[in-house]
Amino acid sequence: MERLNSILRDPCFLENIRRTNEREKDRIFCRHGLDHLADAARVLYILVLEEGIEVSKETAYTAAFLHDLGRWVEYDTGSDHAKESAKMAEGLLDRHGYGGPEKEVILLAIRGHRVKGAEGILTDAMYRADKLSRPCITCSSLALCKRFASGEKAEIEY
Numbered sequence: 001m002e003r004l005n006s007i008l009r010d011p012c013f014l015e016n017i018r019r020t021n022e023r024e025k026d027r028i029f030c031r032h033g034l035d036h037l038a039d040a041a042r043v044l045y046i047l048v049l050e051e052g053i054e055v056s057k058e059t060a061y062t063a064a065f066l067h068d069l070g071r072w073v074e075y076d077t078g079s080d081h082a083k084e085s086a087k088m089a090e091g092l093l094d095r096h097g098y099g100g101p102e103k104e105v106i107l108l109a110i111r112g113h114r115v116k117g118a119e120g121i122l123t124d125a126m127y128r129a130d131k132l133s134r135p136c137i138t139c140s141s142l143a144l145c146k147r148f149a150s151g152e153k154a155e156i157e158y
């Protein structure tokens with residue numbers, strides 16, 4: 001996990017997290033800081049193991065830790081944060097030793113993480129891990145959340 005840890009220490013990574021935290025400080029719905037990224041990484045890796053998806057632990061964790069990095073840009077400009085996060089991830093991946101097919105798998109997972117069944121071997125699992133990692137059942141804003149507007153039940157599965 002050496003390359004992932006070097007990304008997590010990178011000032012560019014930390015500055016983007018800081019900007020998202022700042023914009024979400026009064027948000028009553030799910031936030032997108034480090035806790036969410038770590039939760040999503042762990043659930044994603046469980047899915048990788050359960051479903052036999054052929055990526056390394058570090059590949060899965062890297063995709064999850066970067067998948068919402070550009071969230072603050074969406075608050076500021078309305079631009080899709082999946083696209084913005086993929087753009088930011090590209091530079092970080094290049095600087096920290098990722099390349100070839102691994103880099104492509106990570107970028108596809110980030111870019112497609114809001115779309116069910118999008119292209120890429122890790123992408124659909126990233127889409128699901130993003131949601132499954134949320135402890136919605138305990139959320140005080142559940143009644144207002146559009147994800148549960150159609151009467152869906154919030155339950156912990158992972």
Ligand SMILES: [Fe+2]
Pocket residue numbers: 067068081082113114130
């Ligand atoms: Fe997201």
Ligand SMILES: [Fe+2]
Pocket residue numbers: 032036040067068130
């Ligand atoms: Fe997310």
